[in-house]
Amino acid sequence: MEKIKNIEEFNNLSLLLKEEVFREDVPRIRMCCGTACTASGAHKVVADLEHALGAEHKSVEIVKTGCQGFCQQGPIMKVEPWGYYYQKVKNTDAHEIVSSTISGGFPIRKLLYRDSIAEEPCEMVDTVPYYKKQVRVALKNNGLIDPLQIRHYIAVGGYAALAKALSSMTPDEVLEEVDKANLRGRGGAGFPAGQKWRHSKKAPGKIKFVIANGDEGDPGAFMDRSIMEGDPHGLLEGMLLCAYAIGAQYGFVYVRHEYPLAVVNLKHAIKQAEEIGLLGKNIMGTDFTCHMDVREGAGAFVCGESTALVASIEGDRGFPRPRPPRLSEPGGGVWGFPSNLNNIETYACVPPIIENGAAWFKSIGTENSPGTKVFALTGKVKNTGLVEVPMGITLREIIYDIGGGILDGKKFKAVQTGGPSGGCLPEEFLDLKVDFDSLTKAGSMMGSGGMVVMDEDTCAVDVAKFFLSFTKEESCGKCPPCRIGTYQMLEILERITTGKGVPSDIERLEKISRLVKKGSLCGLGQGAPNPILSTLKYFRQEYEEHVHDKYCRAKVCSGLGTFTIDHSECFLCGLCKQACAFGAVKETRRSFFIDQDMCTKCKGCFTACPIGAVKIGKGKRLSGVGR
Amino acid sequence: MNIETIDVNDSIGIVSEVLCGHDKRKGVLVSTLHKIQADNGYLPEDVLRALSKKLAISLAEIYSVASFYKQFHFSPRGKKIVRVCKGTACHVRGAAKVETALIDRFHIKAGETTPDLKLTLETVGCVGCCGLAPVVTINEDVMGTIGPKKIKHLINVIEEEGVAHGEN
Numbered sequence: 001m002e003k004i005k006n007i008e009e010f011n012n013l014s015l016l017l018k019e020e021v022f023r024e025d026v027p028r029i030r031m032c033c034g035t036a037c038t039a040s041g042a043h044k045v046v047a048d049l050e051h052a053l054g055a056e057h058k059s060v061e062i063v064k065t066g067c068q069g070f071c072q073q074g075p076i077m078k079v080e081p082w083g084y085y086y087q088k089v090k091n092t093d094a095h096e097i098v099s100s101t102i103s104g105g106f107p108i109r110k111l112l113y114r115d116s117i118a119e120e121p122c123e124m125v126d127t128v129p130y131y132k133k134q135v136r137v138a139l140k141n142n143g144l145i146d147p148l149q150i151r152h153y154i155a156v157g158g159y160a161a162l163a164k165a166l167s168s169m170t171p172d173e174v175l176e177e178v179d180k181a182n183l184r185g186r187g188g189a190g191f192p193a194g195q196k197w198r199h200s201k202k203a204p205g206k207i208k209f210v211i212a213n214g215d216e217g218d219p220g221a222f223m224d225r226s227i228m229e230g231d232p233h234g235l236l237e238g239m240l241l242c243a244y245a246i247g248a249q250y251g252f253v254y255v256r257h258e259y260p261l262a263v264v265n266l267k268h269a270i271k272q273a274e275e276i277g278l279l280g281k282n283i284m285g286t287d288f289t290c291h292m293d294v295r296e297g298a299g300a301f302v303c304g305e306s307t308a309l310v311a312s313i314e315g316d317r318g319f320p321r322p323r324p325p326r327l328s329e330p331g332g333g334v335w336g337f338p339s340n341l342n343n344i345e346t347y348a349c350v351p352p353i354i355e356n357g358a359a360w361f362k363s364i365g366t367e368n369s370p371g372t373k374v375f376a377l378t379g380k381v382k383n384t385g386l387v388e389v390p391m392g393i394t395l396r397e398i399i400y401d402i403g404g405g406i407l408d409g410k411k412f413k414a415v416q417t418g419g420p421s422g423g424c425l426p427e428e429f430l431d432l433k434v435d436f437d438s439l440t441k442a443g444s445m446m447g448s449g450g451m452v453v454m455d456e457d458t459c460a461v462d463v464a465k466f467f468l469s470f471t472k473e474e475s476c477g478k479c480p481p482c483r484i485g486t487y488q489m490l491e492i493l494e495r496i497t498t499g500k501g502v503p504s505d506i507e508r509l510e511k512i513s514r515l516v517k518k519g520s521l522c523g524l525g526q527g528a529p530n531p532i533l534s535t536l537k538y539f540r541q542e543y544e545e546h547v548h549d550k551y552c553r554a555k556v557c558s559g560l561g562t563f564t565i566d567h568s569e570c571f572l573c574g575l576c577k578q579a580c581a582f583g584a585v586k587e588t589r590r591s592f593f594i595d596q597d598m599c600t601k602c603k604g605c606f607t608a609c610p611i612g613a614v615k616i617g618k619g620k621r622l623s624g625v626g627r
Numbered sequence: 628m629n630i631e632t633i634d635v636n637d638s639i640g641i642v643s644e645v646l647c648g649h650d651k652r653k654g655v656l657v658s659t660l661h662k663i664q665a666d667n668g669y670l671p672e673d674v675l676r677a678l679s680k681k682l683a684i685s686l687a688e689i690y691s692v693a694s695f696y697k698q699f700h701f702s703p704r705g706k707k708i709v710r711v712c713k714g715t716a717c718h719v720r721g722a723a724k725v726e727t728a729l730i731d732r733f734h735i736k737a738g739e740t741t742p743d744l745k746l747t748l749e750t751v752g753c754v755g756c757c758g759l760a761p762v763v764t765i766n767e768d769v770m771g772t773i774g775p776k777k778i779k780h781l782i783n784v785i786e787e788e789g790v791a792h793g794e795n
Contacts, residue, residue, distance in 0.1 A: 035755065035756055036756045036758050036759050038769070039756060039762075039768070039770065040771065071756070071758025072758045072759070074758070207645050217752060217753070218753070219714030219715045219716075219718075219752050219753035220715035220716050220753060220757050221753070221757075222755035222756070222757060225755045250641070250645075257661070257698050258751065258752075258753075258755070259755065260767060291640070293640045293641070293642070295657075296657070296661060298657055298661065298696030298697070298698040298699060299696050300695065300696050300697060301752065313654070314653060314654060315653035315654045315655065315656035315657055316653070316692060317692055318695060335645075335646060335650050337645075376757055378716035378719075378757035378758065378760065379719050380719060380720070384716070384757065384760075385758045416715065419715075450715065452715045452716055452719060454719060458719060466715070470752065474752070476695075
């Protein structure tokens with residue numbers, strides 16, 4: 001394609017591509033080729049489909065889209081114009097797809113989604129419960145376009161917001177619109193993006209930077225990845241609008257090194273946009289100039305913190321530093337230039353706001369947190385994957401209506417939101433309306449949007465230990481409260497979960513938590529005790545059981561409890577005896593029993609028993625301990 | 628990769644027009660380290676010494692940066708790098724079992740390499756495939772929903788390919 005010389009040329013191109021690309025009379029297969037679906041074999045399906053289509057169905061288009069969200073059921077595809085939604089497609093299904101759907105227009109029953117065998121399958125995407133309640137703003141193009149083709153992005157209305165801003169809006173108006181929309185930072189804290197932009201705009205200096213934070217290190221969150229991989233142009237357009245509003249000339253996307261596909265797609269998108277004059281010098285023939293580049297991290301969670309991220313771009317160790325100066329102030333940003341840092345998802349929300357106006361954006365979500373939020377729904381729910389829902393939706397709707405409830409019909413125990421800096425919310429919060437403020441009030445946080453569901457088989461203390469071992473590993477070591485505090489807290493949790501806890505441990509844990517929260521330099525340390533504090537708040541009883549009764553009710557922690565064999569259930573298969581490495585399971589003529597003196601509480605027999613006849617009861621208090 | 632041929636202006640990109648020499652040289656450090664590691668599999672000392680001369684950054688400073696980030700390694704690594712994801716979702720769905728199975732089979736702990744340089748076992752915070760938990764990556768390939776059956780398959784894949792490499 002040729003370079004675009006003015007706005008009018010772009011509008012013409014946009015109209016042309018809208019007609020040319022995605023024509024309605026052409027059958028089309030939109031195949032998800034996101035990371036998860038690729039892992040389940042999407043590319044094999046594409047190859048076999050191409051083969052099966054052959055010469056006969058040459059006109060059929062196969063669009064390799066970014067992540068469509070329903071990762072668990074992958075590989076997934078949509079077949080248009082009928083709109084059939086197929087899941088768990090295998091490469092062996094390719095022939096059937098061509099012969100019945102493409103040629104005949106019939107759906108293939110076995111590939112359709114159904115909640116259970118008893119229910120009728122859902123033919124269309126909109127009828128699948130997982131998608132029913134979702135509203136897509138940031139992810140609107142994921143699943144629609146091929147991320148490697150700028151033509152596709154323009155055809156679905158891409159870069160129109162930029163054209164609108166450049167042709168009819170001043171930078172101040174763009175900023176005003178974002179401010180009016182009350183777009184809050186999607187990275188965690190929820191700081192209003194408009195205010196942040198205004199700070200950066202006000203900062204003296206001719207040279208400014210926009211930076212997109214794609215260092216998505218939270219375990220259990222992958223929405224930024226999906227945007228960078230599936231809709232890189234959407235991110236670039238959002239960044240360009242920000243650059244236009246604040247007067248920046250350079251932009252960086254900081255991507256963590258664990259996302260190689262995101263780096264490739266972004267670099268490709270930047271090259272394409274530069275080629276046709278939507279990026280670089282004199283964008284669309286106007287005076288607006290902005291250059292973008294990708295910077296890779298190298299595996300450090302703390303680099304998601306703003307000052308650490310800047311240090312990392314500059315080529316230093318990714319240490320955070322005290323603020324002020326903030327990034328938006330001179331001397332604070334990259335190489336001292338004022339910089340505006342936002343999350344990937346925040347930038348992805350900007351083009352729709354400019355295109356449809358602040359009022360439209362405010363009509364979605366709640367008053368204080370308008371718009372949508374992408375959550376990565378994972379853990380012990382039936383349907384896992386990415387969901388984008390309007391703010392103000394209840395946790396119950398997300399977990400039960402969209403997520404399909406708890407796996408294997410178990411009981412819900414808690415939901416962990418906000419990653420390692422967030423907290424666990426118990427059952428009584430299921431009807432909580434989710435937005436930035438409500439979650440913070442409940443003792444958790446929005447974070448980047450990870451949502452890990454836990455059932456009754458998950459131990460609250462073990463979960464806290466898990467998050468702490470993560471933050472302890474990732475602590476950069478600059479400030480002592482975080483470096484030493486996380487280590488000490490982990491040590492105490494380690495003690496509690498192995499049955500060596502002493503009664504003063506819980507109080508000590510609380511005390512250190514408060515100190516670390518108060519004394520740490522950056523968000524990583526300040527947030528590190530949150531998983532402990534929230535589990536202590538809502539699941540204190542479990543901590544006490546671990547310490548006093550030496551008992552883990554979820555039966556996760558080993559080294560706790562008293563092991564017995566229930567003789568009324570036992571059918572004498574002898575597997576427990578084989579499983580015991582310590583010879584603690586003894587056999588008499590008619591029964592098995594466990595010798596408490598030999599038992600090391602390794603849970604070998606418990607896991608080996610096929611019918612659950614090995615019981616773990618509250619441990620006996622040993623004399624001299626806990627008195 | 629030849630250290631002498633690094634063009635600092637070219638690799639830092641267009642921002643070079645607003646930066647001074649030292650900032651530019653420092654700015655390319657992390658990406659250059661990535662390239663060196665991609666070529667050698669790790670960061671050899673002699674290459675880093677050459678880099679130190681080329682970029683006029685002290686060797687200590689280069690090591691200080693390289694040792695901060697987890698992705699950089701200072702000793703040779705296996706041909707297959709197997710990373711067991713220990714993110715929240717994988718943890719809840721049993722990543723520890725997968726790790727134990729691999730440790731039992733190959734007799735190396737996470738972070739270690741087998742003596743024949745076939746396999747390096749690592750754990751990783753989250754690979755962003757939580758929908759497929761528990762997840763293991765083998766070099767760049769992702770393998771998800773690993774249950775007892777798939778563990779055997781996984782071990783086979785690691786071993787088979789290891790042999791295939793030996794023949795080449």
